[in-house]
Amino acid sequence: MMGEPAKYVSSTNACRQCTPLGACLAFKGVRGAVPYLHGSQGCATYMRRYIISHFREPIDIASSALGEKQAVFGGGPNLKEGLVNVIGKYSPEVIGIATTCLTETIGDDVASILIEFDREWGAAKKGEHPQLVRVSTPSYQGSHVEGFHATVRALADQLALSSEGVNEKSVNLFPGIVSTADLRALREIVEGFGLTATILPDYSDTLDGPALDRYMPISPGGTGIEEIKLMGGAVASVEFASLLPRKLSAGELLKERFWQRLDTLGLPLGLRATDAFFSALSSISGESIPERYKSQRGRLLDAFVDGHKYLSGKRAVIYGDEELALGLTSFIAEVGIQPVVVATGSSNSDFEDAVKGVTEGLVLEEVKVVDGVDFSEIEALAAEAKPDLLIGNSKGYRISRELGVPLIRVGFPIHDRFGGQRTLHLGYEGALSLFDNLVNAVITKKQEDSPIGYAYI
Numbered sequence: 001m002m003g004e005p006a007k008y009v010s011s012t013n014a015c016r017q018c019t020p021l022g023a024c025l026a027f028k029g030v031r032g033a034v035p036y037l038h039g040s041q042g043c044a045t046y047m048r049r050y051i052i053s054h055f056r057e058p059i060d061i062a063s064s065a066l067g068e069k070q071a072v073f074g075g076g077p078n079l080k081e082g083l084v085n086v087i088g089k090y091s092p093e094v095i096g097i098a099t100t101c102l103t104e105t106i107g108d109d110v111a112s113i114l115i116e117f118d119r120e121w122g123a124a125k126k127g128e129h130p131q132l133v134r135v136s137t138p139s140y141q142g143s144h145v146e147g148f149h150a151t152v153r154a155l156a157d158q159l160a161l162s163s164e165g166v167n168e169k170s171v172n173l174f175p176g177i178v179s180t181a182d183l184r185a186l187r188e189i190v191e192g193f194g195l196t197a198t199i200l201p202d203y204s205d206t207l208d209g210p211a212l213d214r215y216m217p218i219s220p221g222g223t224g225i226e227e228i229k230l231m232g233g234a235v236a237s238v239e240f241a242s243l244l245p246r247k248l249s250a251g252e253l254l255k256e257r258f259w260q261r262l263d264t265l266g267l268p269l270g271l272r273a274t275d276a277f278f279s280a281l282s283s284i285s286g287e288s289i290p291e292r293y294k295s296q297r298g299r300l301l302d303a304f305v306d307g308h309k310y311l312s313g314k315r316a317v318i319y320g321d322e323e324l325a326l327g328l329t330s331f332i333a334e335v336g337i338q339p340v341v342v343a344t345g346s347s348n349s350d351f352e353d354a355v356k357g358v359t360e361g362l363v364l365e366e367v368k369v370v371d372g373v374d375f376s377e378i379e380a381l382a383a384e385a386k387p388d389l390l391i392g393n394s395k396g397y398r399i400s401r402e403l404g405v406p407l408i409r410v411g412f413p414i415h416d417r418f419g420g421q422r423t424l425h426l427g428y429e430g431a432l433s434l435f436d437n438l439v440n441a442v443i444t445k446k447q448e449d450s451p452i453g454y455a456y457i
């Protein structure tokens with residue numbers, strides 16, 4: 001007798017976004033770049049909508065707008081025609097071409113199509129065309145996190161081809177998906193050690209720039225292609241990607257290509273992880289930690305002492321991008337909160353061990369660690385774990401409402417609050433601001449639930 005057919009399992013409210021969305025975000029951190037999706041129109045529309053409502057900036061994403069015919073016969077002609085249109089409309093320095101589910105499934109060979117485009121452009125004697133960078137981002141493989149890192153690696157791979165212009169004071173920094181405030185803070189920290197940072201990508205201005213008095217088709221800011229070309233000459237690379245497969249690591253590529261020093265770290269979130277980042281910078285630069293950061297560290301420790309009575313023994317559910325979820329877990333464990341569930345929508349076989357590593361000796365209860373889950377699974381685990389706090393992006397709001405538990409909004413996306421794109425998470429100051437938020441969320445909840453109405457807590 002045949003066994004029962006496997007139950008159909010669908011994803012309900014995915015805890016991740018699609019792969020080329022990560023590519024668009026990364027391309028937005030390159031100066032003069034236009035992200036261009038090779039696929040059907042709806043993909044670009046969804047991603048624009050999603051990114052705009054987090055960053056609250058206008059974002060153009062071009063599309064080769066394939067229809068039924070191209071789905072059968074291939075999208076090469078559309079891709080080339082779209083490139084001509086984008087060049088005419090935006091005069092970009094770079095066009096970042098990411099594939100989508102459709103073009104990966106029909107098997108369009110983007111590299112060959114771009115060689116043809118180059119030949120045809122040359123034959124028409126149109127002069128130089130913008131730099132074209134391509135990345136393969138089928139959304140049935142990975143998530144926006146993989147799409148983001150694959151794009152950063154593709155930029156390094158296709159542009160950083162020599163170690164010319166060796167600069168002992170220059171450091172490459174691959175931060176992953178962090179906020180615009182984090183990007184600005186990271187640059188300041190690196191410069192505090194007398195180093196210059198090539199941050200890839202850097203969307204701190206393109207996605208969070210000052211108000212402009214005239215429309216600009218491409219927002220100013222971002223990492224220039226000349227800077228990316230010089231990355232091979234840097235003294236070291238620092239990459240916040242402790243969970244990233246090496247084949248997606250830009251730092252690993254530069255290390256192999258140029259024998260460059262590589263420091264692979266977790267996100268500098270909380271005391272220990274920020275100490276590790278500062279120690280790496282100190283070792284690279286040969287300089288000691290600047291006084292202002294020693295003071296910031298001291299203030300953070302002081303806050304830990306003052307706030308401990310509010311947070312000690314509280315229980316938290318953490319979810320989101322794997323590197324961020326890991327960093328948050330490390331942080332809350334060191335301030336005395338018990339992480340009860342740590343979840344990520346990405347599939348990553350190293351996630352559980354990494355969480356165990358950062359919580360070792362700091363937790364009283366075993367932490368439930370899950371990867372590759374959606375929000376319905378996170379909700380079921382959270383209901384069972386009876387947390388005092390939820391920590392993650394705004395997609396967990398429904399769970400927080402359902403369970404009556406405060407949600408501390410961090411990461412991407414934040415669609416239901418103002419300023420989520422410029423929340424500082426990293427460094428000692430980021431940890432301090434996050435710590436204040438955690439303590440105040442606990443105090444607010446206590447006040448709201450109290451029949452007395454304490455005004456002095």
Ligand code: SF4
Pocket residue numbers: 018019020039042043046100101102139140
């Ligand atoms: S999942 Fe695939 S089809 Fe859907 S928006 Fe993303 S790339 Fe397009």
